[in-house]
Amino acid sequence: MKSWIAFWNILAKDVRSYYLKPPNISWGLLFPLVWITMFFIRSGLGMDKLPDLLPGLVALSILFGTTSVLSVTVTFEKKGRSFERLLLAPIPLGLLMLAKTSGAILFGTINAFVPILVAMLLTDLPTVNWHILISAIVLLAISSTFLGLFIAVSVKEVFEAQTFSNFFRFPMIFLCGLFFPVASLPIFLRPLPYVLPLTYGADILRGSMTGTNIIPLGLNFLVLAGFCAVLFYISLRNINRKWIT
Amino acid sequence: MTKQVSNKTSDNKKSLIDVVRLTKTFEDITAVNDISFSLNQGDIFGFLGPNGAGKTTTINMLTGLSRPNSGTIKVAGLDCDKNPKAAQHLIGIVPDESNLYPELSGFDNLCFCASLYGIHKKERRKRAEELLQTFGLKEAANRKFGGYSKGMKRKLTIAAGIIHRPPILFLDEPTTGIDVASARQIRQLISDLNSDGTTIFLTTHYIEEAERLCNRIAFIVKGRIARIDTFENLMRQTQEQYVVQFSFQEATDKACENILTAFPDLHCQNSPGGVRVKSYHPIRVGPLVRLLEDNGIEVSEARKIHPTLEDVFVKITGIEVGIMKKEKEKMKMGDNA
Structure with a gap:
């Protein structure tokens, strides 16, 4: 019970201090929105084709919503030593890091619904399987958040966190099959998408919205859950090794 | 110079911290080298030494922020080597630099710190108000911590360290880099806390601070304890000078x-x-x-x-106190630049 009081308050503080701040909203929300709109206008497609672009928009909103803040704030708190305060509190490390990441998971999940709501206003979404979509959004938010955590515990400086985030994010966007089918990639690049969590998340999103997934949904969910577990485990191990020296 | 703490002896008191043959190395540097000591209930234990002597590394190991290479640490009988989290609810920590959240107000910082120890909302608000009053920060309760002066920051950091009423408090250089008046207030607060039953582990490079506050003192130089004794015993050897x-x-x-x-x-x-x-x-x-x-x-x-404790320190360690102070102040100024 006592640990859960700490959990809730860490989450509430992070939401207040970081996730509800205008720069975060603009970076996490506007950036993917503007980017996809640009793609949409450039493609010359009509509104009826909006659902085809929606998986990409949702995936980007989650990816940017989760990673952009978490990796920077954890690095910032570590640098300013306020993170030490959390490490010195009598809370199990796993629960502490879950509390630190829950804000990003929530924000990423909420971010994902913004383009969906906009799309619902502009066109019909009759083929959407909502159960699978919501599950995919949550799982993709968790895996992207844990990727942000992995980045945060791998660097020392805030600027390194930003650079390292982009090192993962931008190649992932182009390699995950959202904009170019994996099959159309040069042969030497084709294995790469399968080591990226976004590939599996984007495939579930596509499957849930248009029924055009390439990998079986069950396998997608399984691999994505595996990414979550591995990223979280490596992050905790890194904290134990690097921050509790 | 009058000692603020009554001349206590450590005899017949319950041991709260037991450190045996503690060693910590960072690559090829031995930061702490085979040190042993114990801290008794009610002590203000001074850990004195120059920069890089191993004071903060020792605190980090005792509080679970760092793992020793060898040796054992027991806090209130709990083995912290095997389980560093075991004793964290028993200790309060005030690091050498204020590490609260600059974007939160003084009041919110204290409430947040209380929540980390599982204190319920009503109780933590009451405790935060009580501490703000005690530390003379009531007027600044709703101001952001980032805007506080150094002395105010230090006081609030100490308040955050005792928000959960820990029986043991670690204070790492509590008065370094702050003005004389604030330092004086902080020393009084430390003394009051001890009078209320808190056992205190204090690292400092201000010999006169240790002289005023501590009943037991260890001199640490280059990771090794050069001498550890009660204040009275340490002073005895200079009486004939x-x-x-x-x-x-x-x-x-x-x-x-x-x-x-x-x-x-x-x-x-x-x-x-x-x-x-x-x-x-x-x-x-x-x-x-x-x-x-x-x-x-x-x-x-x-x-x-x-003769003062400073004379004892110089005699035992061979280190000039003035040089030690200047080094520390220079380092602090460098950090703030």
Whole structure:
């Protein structure tokens, strides 16, 4: 019970201090929105084709919503030593890091619904399987958040966190099959998408919205859950090794 | 100098921290080298040493922020080596730099810190208000921590360290880099906390701070404990010394040279604004004043002084306290630049 009081308050503080701040909203929300709109206008497609672009928009909103803040704030708190305060509190490390990441998971999940709501206003979404979509959004938010955590515990400086985030994010966007089918990639690049969590998340999103997934949904969910577990485990191990020296 | 803490002895008191043969290395540097000590209930234990002596590394190991390479730590009987989290609810930590959240107000910072120890909302609000009152920060309760002065930051950091009423409090350089008035207030607060039953582990490079507050003291140099004893026992060995402090109109570094050439039996060291002369025999001030003035050094004051903990520290470690202070202040200024 006592640990859960700490959990809730860490989450509430992070939401207040970081996730509800205008720069975060603009970076996490506007950036993917503007980017996809640009793609949409450039493609010359009509509104009826909006659902085809929606998986990409949702995936980007989650990816940017989760990673952009978490990796920077954890690095910032570590640098300013306020993170030490959390490490010195009598809370199990796993629960502490879950509390630190829950804000990003929530924000990423909420971010994902913004383009969906906009799309619902502009066109019909009759083929959407909502159960699978919501599950995919949550799982993709968790895996992207844990990727942000992995980045945060791998660097020392805030600027390194930003650079390292982009090192993962931008190649992932182009390699995950959202904009170019994996099959159309040069042969030497084709294995790469399968080591990226976004590939599996984007495939579930596509499957849930248009029924055009390439990998079986069950396998997608399984691999994505595996990414979550591995990223979280490596992050905790890194904290134990690097921050509790 | 009056000691703020009554002359306590550590005898017959329950041991709260037991450290046995603790060693910590960072690559090829041994930061803490085979140290052992214990901390008894009610102690203010001073851990004195220059920069890089291993003070903060020791605190980090005792609080679970760092793992020793060898040795054992027991806090209230709990083995912290095997389970560093086990004793964290029993300890409060005030690090050498204020590490609260700059974007939160003083009140919110305290409430947040209380929540980390599982304290319920109503209770943590009450406790935060109580501490803000005690530490004289009530007026600044709703101001952001980032806008506080250094002294205020330090006080709030101490308040955050005791928000959960820990029986043991670790204070790492609590008065370094803050103004004299705030430092004085903080020393009084430390003394009051101890009077209320909190056992305190204090690291400092201010010898006079340890002298005022601590009943047991360890001198740590290059990762090793050079001496550990009660304040009284440490002072006993300097009681037979005679010390005279000479103050000069103008600063000079030639005085000791002149004195030691003419009086090789004396011991002389530079001190702020003058020199300090020591001997195991009574010192005749007249000849010394004449010697100095013959060498163009105008003496403004010569007075007998009682040996201090600083003298003991210098004697045991061979480190000049003035140099130690300057180093620390320079480091702090560098950090703030």
